[in-house]
Amino acid sequence: MKSRHRIQFPSKDVRELPQDEAYFYLIDEARNKTKIRLHEYERIYQIPGLYEQVVYERLQCQSPATVTRILNLALAQSNQALNELRVLDLGAGNGMAGEELKKHGVSRLIGVDIIPEARAATERDRPGVYDDYYVRDLCSISDDEREEIATWSPDCLISVAALGFGDIPPQAFLEAFNIIATHGWVAFNIKETFLDRSDDSGFSKLIRELIFSEYLDLYQLQRYRHRFSLEGEPLYYFALGGKKNGDVSPSFIETLHLPK
Template structure:
């Protein structure tokens, strides 16, 4: 195993620690930098830091949970995981892509809004993604649309990337509509974003997807996504299902 080339300190604070606002002082290459948990650009730049913070320290198990549930559901049908052509959105440095490939997926293409994710995925997990797009889903250039249409993905994965300041509902709809029918859809979402109190729009979106027949849900499983810095367990739902038809991009999602 490679020796870690960085050191991590947790700054003292009197404030309540919120998910994503957790702070770290990272010492790397002789420099100290303060980063927040959702500063993915800075975190991916340091090899092994994302895995150390979220997986070793705060016990994140979402790629494992979501991909295993997907695999189980696929195996209940006449399809096999080797039939899957996956669009992995919010791919980060490739943890989900790696898991999908290890369960036998035929092809995985990644998409993330920041360049640092593409660089880290190539650096840390070369060969996992057949292609990796650094794009905003709501503003995809025609060349990327054409490549995705040619691939015709039959599976969408979005892990640990919905809500907060990450992927909003309209971008999720764009990704959803790129999947063929009856494609597989596997994502996770924080429990409070899939509850009557939600104001991110996701709870309403999922309800509309089900009520209006855009989506058939096979699995909705609540589980511990990871711990927060203060030790609070953070619970998410893993959702696995089949796309039935495109979602109208202008669907009104207001309360």
């Protein structure tokens, strides 16, 4: 049976927090309140059903379905099918995006996340969705660890609700981008301000440079409502789908002046 939790959002006047500091309360049977930040994934994933209830039911996140649709639309332009692909899911979390992809059928699905709680939650709640699931920090993987992931010969990279905002840094994204095959497919989502020149965060710069570079051919770009904020405001993101043209070179990475 699905676990139900008593959750409470903070009152309106204390809610004006940056997206990565937003929090809610979890109330236990003795009415004790525990404050949990939306980005404290290691705590959230340990409680079965909590992530799904807060992010998918209350905040109505629609990103796994949207990114999957964008990927399918991109593939359709090349007469390729999802079920032929060997997909690397970066920032796989407890498997929500993987589960969505699996509904459409993929040849292989490999998860990567930085925290062991994500893999444990996936094994607990979505066993069998991934062919393999690695707990790795792609900012500092060894040659052997890279090789281990590469032996799956992934030819598609997806990353859903995981890029920027203190989550996956540009270096880790580029590492994953370079692991997938040349002419592999790429689909991910980013907050709409990441395409705005006034945003000069590392991720924002990377995405703007990448989508106009020779390394990626852009096939699909769609603005959509990712989810609601705790205040009930719609949060708009872009979903992107494209085809890789080659590994990103060290000189391109240098031009981004990313923090070490």
